Amino acid sequence: MSNLIAIFFGMALVNNMVLAKFLGLCPFFGVSKKLSSAVSMGIAVLLVMLVASAVTWPLYHYLLIPYGAAFMRTVIFILVIASLVQIIEMTIKRTNLTLYNALGIYLPLITTNCAVLGITFINIDQAYSFIESLVAALGAGAGFTLVLIIMSGIRERLELADSPKAFRGTPIAFITAMLLGLSFLAFKGMI
Amino acid sequence: MHSFTKNFAKGIIRSNPTFILLLGLCPTLAVSTSLDNAVGMTAAFTFVLIASNFIIALLRNMIPDRVRIPVFIVIIATLVTIVDLMLQGFVPALSKSLGMYIPLIVVNCIILGRAEAFASKNGISDSIADALGIGAGFGLAILLISFIRELLGTGELALFGHHLFSIPGFSDNPVAIFMLPMGAFFVIGTLLALFRWMGVSKGE
Amino acid sequence: MTKKKNEFFPVIFLTLIVLISVVALVLTNGITKDKIATVKRDAVSEMLATLFPKMDDYTYDEASELYTPLKNGEPLGHAFMAYPKGYGGTIDILIGLEPDASLRGIRIIAQQETPGLGSKIVDQSFLGQFKGLAPTDVRLSRDGGKVDAITGATISSSAVINGVREAILSKLNAINNGGTN
Numbered sequence: 001m002s003n004l005i006a007i008f009f010g011m012a013l014v015n016n017m018v019l020a021k022f023l024g025l026c027p028f029f030g031v032s033k034k035l036s037s038a039v040s041m042g043i044a045v046l047l048v049m050l051v052a053s054a055v056t057w058p059l060y061h062y063l064l065i066p067y068g069a070a071f072m073r074t075v076i077f078i079l080v081i082a083s084l085v086q087i088i089e090m091t092i093k094r095t096n097l098t099l100y101n102a103l104g105i106y107l108p109l110i111t112t113n114c115a116v117l118g119i120t121f122i123n124i125d126q127a128y129s130f131i132e133s134l135v136a137a138l139g140a141g142a143g144f145t146l147v148l149i150i151m152s153g154i155r156e157r158l159e160l161a162d163s164p165k166a167f168r169g170t171p172i173a174f175i176t177a178m179l180l181g182l183s184f185l186a187f188k189g190m191i
Numbered sequence: 192m193h194s195f196t197k198n199f200a201k202g203i204i205r206s207n208p209t210f211i212l213l214l215g216l217c218p219t220l221a222v223s224t225s226l227d228n229a230v231g232m233t234a235a236f237t238f239v240l241i242a243s244n245f246i247i248a249l250l251r252n253m254i255p256d257r258v259r260i261p262v263f264i265v266i267i268a269t270l271v272t273i274v275d276l277m278l279q280g281f282v283p284a285l286s287k288s289l290g291m292y293i294p295l296i297v298v299n300c301i302i303l304g305r306a307e308a309f310a311s312k313n314g315i316s317d318s319i320a321d322a323l324g325i326g327a328g329f330g331l332a333i334l335l336i337s338f339i340r341e342l343l344g345t346g347e348l349a350l351f352g353h354h355l356f357s358i359p360g361f362s363d364n365p366v367a368i369f370m371l372p373m374g375a376f377f378v379i380g381t382l383l384a385l386f387r388w389m390g391v392s393k394g395e
Numbered sequence: 396m397t398k399k400k401n402e403f404f405p406v407i408f409l410t411l412i413v414l415i416s417v418v419a420l421v422l423t424n425g426i427t428k429d430k431i432a433t434v435k436r437d438a439v440s441e442m443l444a445t446l447f448p449k450m451d452d453y454t455y456d457e458a459s460e461l462y463t464p465l466k467n468g469e470p471l472g473h474a475f476m477a478y479p480k481g482y483g484g485t486i487d488i489l490i491g492l493e494p495d496a497s498l499r500g501i502r503i504i505a506q507q508e509t510p511g512l513g514s515k516i517v518d519q520s521f522l523g524q525f526k527g528l529a530p531t532d533v534r535l536s537r538d539g540g541k542v543d544a545i546t547g548a549t550i551s552s553s554a555v556i557n558g559v560r561e562a563i564l565s566k567l568n569a570i571n572n573g574g575t576n
Binding site for chain 2: 025078121150172174181
């Protein structure tokens with residue numbers, strides 16, 4: 001049990017997807033301007049990460065490895081993710097139209113989110129068990145959402161601040177990410 | 192021929208994928224800790240981009256609209272896997288240091304983006320020119336960032352085992368933070384601001 | 396007639412593309428598979444040679460996963476791998492034992508620890524501490540052992556230390572219960 005907790009917090013804070021592993025940067029900078037969109041994106045990504053991990057793990061260990069087809073993993077995983085996103089998108093559209101409208105175009109974008117494909121690779125490379133993979137995905141998604149929320153909160157206020165002209169917008173966002181990353185470094189001693 | 196050079200030049204400055212379009216940042220920041228990595232990543236990335244643009248431009252009139260995204264993904268994923276396997280077998284040192292960022296090229300927004308925005312709508316030679324230009328732009332960006340990070344982060348520069356340059360007195364106490372992720376954010380943020388100040392970027 | 400064909404064509408096309416890519420990948424895998432396996436073996440034998448410089452050949456026993464470096468056919472000791480989970484991923488460690496089973500040394504073959512911090516586990520200043528230690532001494536100094544952790548990289552250091560100790564203890568059982576040469 002303590003192992004699972006370590007994995008969760010490790011993925012969420014210490015090895016944060018965005019700040020430590022550089023995964024999920026595109027949506028990070030594109031979506032983090034407003035708090036509401038940040039939350040929506042974060043939850044959507046968390047969901048996809050969880051389901052993707054749940055599907056790719058057994059696929060890899062029970063199908064690819066026994067047939068000596070480990071090299072197919074990139075192709076298979078990305079196809080699984082793309083299909084999952086499609087299915088999730090259609091399901092949400094049919095069951096909860098308000099949620100669907102809130103998530104908008106962010107859903108299909110999740111397919112190209114390196115963090116989602118990244119977590120499926122990490123699950124394999126770190127030799128996680130099935131449960132450990134799910135926990136890792138949960139942690140990764142939670143960490144991603146957390147950073148996204150913090151970032152959007154900061155950026156909403158930055159809009160009103162008086163930054164140097166050249167830095168306004170994206171450059172100052174990067175500097176903010178750096179400071180955020182620095183503060184997350186403090187978590188290294190945690191585990 | 193004129194459109195070839197035009198498309199090529201566009202990718203380097205005006206539509207520079209890293210500094211202007213702000214795409215494909217994941218590998219750029221992750222891998223830019225050394226010049227060796229930067230060169231390796233650029234080579235792998237550009238190869239996939241050229242091949243992908245070529246194939247998609249070749250097949251563009253045959254690909255049914257409804258399945259075009261899955262088709263692009265399969266093509267790109269196959270190319271990436273080929274590059275990944277080739278590197279593991281023939282350039283293992285590079286494969287080890289680039290790690291999972293090679294297979295992650297498949298979700299690099301640049302490649303899918305170019306397939307969708309350009310190669311599916313333009314001729315073969317134009318698409319290849321576009322790929323070369325974008326690849327060069329990507330390469331320049333990642334090399335620049337790696338140059339700064341390696342120089343300031345370790346105090347010296349090395350390329351494929353050849354020691355190039357050390358800053359005297361600095362290499363014993365370099366600013367290690369540049370080698371960490373936050374250093375990458377800092378470098379690219381500052382570079383972006385610099386370019387904007389120089390008036391090169393497009394409006395936000 | 397044409398309407399039906401148009402309905403199925405997208406799926407047929409996609410399937411075709413998938414088939415072509417599978418063929419391409421299987422071919423590529425065929426070409427690179429042996430090379431990749433060789434690369435992996437070379438990495439180990441290279442490291443084996445740094446632990447046992449007098450080595451001119453080695454044998455590998457699949458059952459016990461034990462390497463035996465040889466000189467002129469005579470064993471120089473034993474070596475085996477350990478794969479503890481480090482901070483950033485699995486750490487591949489090659490552990491070398493003298494013929495009398497004392498610790499000759501360890502080499503880090505692969506690691507994904509933090510550059511500049513945990514990655515220092517590959518430095519001689521850290522690795523050199525392991526030479527000649529008894530298994531019970533392979534512990535952090537603060538836990539009563541004889542190995543100092545790398546400042547700021549306790550997790551990476553502990554992973555190596557604990558991984559080495561546990562691997563030695565379990566392998567000593569294997570060596571003692573019936574020699575492998």
